[in-house]
Amino acid sequence: MRSAGLQRFRETVEGLGGDPARYARQAGLPVAALDTDDLLIEDTAIAAVLEIAAVALRCPDLGLRVASAQDLSMLGPLAVAIQHSPSVGDALECTSRYMFVHARDLHVSLIDDPEGAPGVKGLRYAFGAGVRPLPQATDMTVLFVHRAVTFLVGGGYGLRSVDLPHRPAAPRQRYEQAFGARVRFGRPEALLRVPASLLGRPLEGVDATLRSLALAFLSRQAPxxxxxxxxxxxxxxxxxxxxxxxxxxxxxxxxxxxxxxxxxxxxxxxxxxxxxxxxxxxxxxxxxxxxxxxxxxxxxxxxxxxxxxxxxxxxxxxxxxxxxxxxxxxxx
Known part of the structure; x- marks a missing residue:
């Protein structure tokens, strides 16, 4: 995974009085990964450093805090392709297709609503075959996805509910404050339940040339x-x-x-x-x-x-x- 996945980790931890370099070493991460975007590091080490820091700082909502400070630029060239997609559906398709450039084993995809509700889709986050991510990393990534969609559409998008596969690490109301929707724990998969109409929503300020350049770059990264x-x-x-x-x-x-x-x-x-x-x-x-x-x-x-x-x-x-x-x- 690109070390950009730790964007704002250092600032968040230092703001809480912690030592991010020490936590990185304990997790087996190169300390340089805290300050640069393009080191390739073990995704399990990113999950571990979040858990270590959360325990050391007695901060059960650390993953939510880090995600709240991150922005779409974390995805590098993929962010350019996403921002300049003609619609939310195109942006999500692009994310699903090229997420490997940011993280090889992280997958974001659209599925039918697990509740079978009409007019609802599931925006699923999965982490490798048969792998269940640790809570802080899951919280951070799912909230990042939610905030990215919010940024793309310029505000609320009708999020129905949030499913997380683990027990709550922080009080339930902290999660619902972060997502602005009902959050359910111990679910089979991590996903956002979103209105199907969201997919056709057009994005503003799109530059087709920039998107073409970004897609050309991404397609060369791995055939x-x-x-x-x-x-x-x-x-x-x-x-x-x-x-x-x-x-x-x-x-x-x-x-x-x-x-x-x-x-x-x-x-x-x-x-x-x-x-x-x-x-x-x-x-x-x-x-x-x-x-x-x-x-x-x-x-x-x-x-x-x-x-x-x-x-x-x-x-x-x-x-x-x-x-x-x-x-x-x-x-x-």
Whole structure:
């Protein structure tokens, strides 16, 4: 998950007198994740740091507090596509299709109302197959979704009720104050029950060009499941390079296949995992070395190399020269 999922966590915790860096370390999170948006971090660690902080601060509504301080910008390019969708329905479809760019195992989708009420839909939040998220993370995410819809339509949208799968962490009235609707606990799924008419509601201030650019960017981040496996491997590596796992096992886990299966599928296309990773690193290295003044040590880190000497060896293999020489030639 992108570390943007922790937007406003530091400010909220410090406002309550807590130490966000200490809680991050206890949860196994890099402290840098508190202050930057694009580190790839374990989603379970985000859930853990919220629970740890809530207990330490004796603040059972911490997830609600953090969500109340967050805004749509947390979703990065996806936020641009959502804001410039022609209708709420289009915005939700876009969210469902491209949420993987923000979080690989987080899913937001529309379903039929579980109560069978006419004219009502369920806006469901799910977190991986068979996984039940911890309460604070669930509270934070579901309230964020509610606030995002409220922002898109410019006010209330007729929320019928809220279903949460856990017992209330804070008093019930605190939840109902945050959502402005009835909240039910211990339900099978986390969802917002919304009027079906909401889907056709047009959004104002839409820029079709901005939306097209955002969608083009999002579509390049990970091709559709039917795309060649080499393209999907490269897309996962492109997101993880320099911030997450770039080994075969990690990429196979992101694509929900066994590592040996992934190797066989790549071999069937005449490709190898090492070749794809090397090609991506070469492309990124050329961009960093010829288009920026970034120090070589930083370039090495962004390519996922343990030390600068590895970059030097690769540069001589790729271009027959050193990184510094390549940069000088580009400037000339």
């Amino acid at each position: 559709e499941p039917g795309s060649p496996v080499a393209a999907r491997v490269r897309a996962v590596l492109a997101q993880a390079l320099g911030t997450g796992s770039t080994d075969l096992a990690g990429v196979a886990r992101a694509l929900a296949v066994h590592p040996r299966t992934l190797q066989r599928e790549l071999a069937g296309q005449g490709r190898s995992f090492a070749e794809i990773l090397d090609g991506l690193r070469r492309s990124r290295a050329h961009t960093y070395l010829t288009g920026t003044d970034m120090p070589l040590a930083q370039v090495s880190r962004l390519l996922g190399f343990a030390e600068q000497a590895v970059l030097s060896r690769c540069a001589r293999r790729w271009w027959g020269t050193s990184p510094s020489a390549l940069r000088r030639a580009a400037r000339q």
